[in-house]
Amino acid sequence: MNTLDSDLLRTFIAVADTGSFTLGAARILRTQSAASLQIKKLEETLGQPLFRRHGRGVSLTPVGEELLPIARQVTATLDTTLRHLTADQLAGRLRIGLPDDHSQDTLAQIIAEFAQSHPSVELEVICDLSARFPGLLANGALDLAVYEVETPDDPDTVLWRDQTQWLMSRHHDLLSREVLPVALFDRDCWWRDAALGALKAMQRPYRVIYSSQSVQGITAAVDAGVAVALLGSGAINEKMTALGPQQGFPEMPISNLILETAGPESPARRSIAAAIQHAFARRTDKFRPASSSAV
Numbered sequence: 001m002n003t004l005d006s007d008l009l010r011t012f013i014a015v016a017d018t019g020s021f022t023l024g025a026a027r028i029l030r031t032q033s034a035a036s037l038q039i040k041k042l043e044e045t046l047g048q049p050l051f052r053r054h055g056r057g058v059s060l061t062p063v064g065e066e067l068l069p070i071a072r073q074v075t076a077t078l079d080t081t082l083r084h085l086t087a088d089q090l091a092g093r094l095r096i097g098l099p100d101d102h103s104q105d106t107l108a109q110i111i112a113e114f115a116q117s118h119p120s121v122e123l124e125v126i127c128d129l130s131a132r133f134p135g136l137l138a139n140g141a142l143d144l145a146v147y148e149v150e151t152p153d154d155p156d157t158v159l160w161r162d163q164t165q166w167l168m169s170r171h172h173d174l175l176s177r178e179v180l181p182v183a184l185f186d187r188d189c190w191w192r193d194a195a196l197g198a199l200k201a202m203q204r205p206y207r208v209i210y211s212s213q214s215v216q217g218i219t220a221a222v223d224a225g226v227a228v229a230l231l232g233s234g235a236i237n238e239k240m241t242a243l244g245p246q247q248g249f250p251e252m253p254i255s256n257l258i259l260e261t262a263g264p265e266s267p268a269r270r271s272i273a274a275a276i277q278h279a280f281a282r283r284t285d286k287f288r289p290a291s292s293s294a295v
Helices: 006-018 021-027 032-046 062-086 106-117 130-138 190-202 215-223 267-281
Strands: 051-054 057-060 092-099 121-128 144-149 158-169 180-185 206-212 228-232 240-243 254-261
Touching: 006 021, 006 032, 006 057, 006 062, 021 032, 021 106, 057 062, 062 106, 092 106, 092 130, 092 267, 106 121, 106 267, 121 130, 130 144, 130 254, 144 267, 158 190, 158 215, 158 267, 180 190, 180 215, 190 228, 206 215, 215 228, 254 267
Parallel strands: 092 121, 092 144, 180 206, 180 228
Antiparallel strands: 051 057, 144 254, 158 228, 158 240, 158 254
16 A cells, blocks of 8 residues: 655655755755655655646646645644654753855754754854854854855864856856856855956956845846856756856865854754754765765
8 A cells, every 4th residue: 555755745845835846855955866756756656746847947736736735734743743752851052153045944944943842942043144153153152153164174064065156047148248247245255255266267357247145146146147156056946057167167166064163062062963964964965075073
């Protein structure tokens, strides 16, 4: 007898919520191919398609619309039961720094689940620019921070490696323009410096026509065909195409997402650090670090 696998249902929910296999896979820390295989398996179990594929992503079929609220209820019940049965006596206060471009997705989900599992731990979450977190850790303002660097001081702190690359709208030919329109982060970060260094080395006329403090803002500019931009591979969607040596763009550096702690050790800090490390260790990709202990 066929059964519904809760892991498949979680993948289904992620793809349905984002309208994209790429974004849905990133939300649950899987590759796009792994997510596609899981949806295929779920569709085979039900004997009916759950998504319609189109140029803008995916949308639910009538069967998918019927399944979605049931999938939410089932997974929510399982999560509540697990938290109830595994609740412990962790207590204390943690000050956590998250980069603003990651805080709305994977890391925010990890923090939310930790808070529900350990209600006696008081969490203070600060979303800020990655460039500011080393100083906040050094002066004792944070107990733990996750942020991106070009070169990590300690390889064991690396959670994830992401290849940065130039991206352009698939539907707008910006390369034929005499002056290349560019979108950049308008803040102090090594991504901005790397982008400007590459543009200078290309010796091609360019103009910065769009600036933003967030990945979402830069992504929107690329999607709209306003400019090319340097982003991580996780930002690629169906509307974009990557630019490389064939288009005259150099290979760009890898961005390292790291986890660092400061101050005295505590059971609560060890627990949340382990939860973050475990979540990223489950992800499979060619840039995954061999062992795990934006800017």
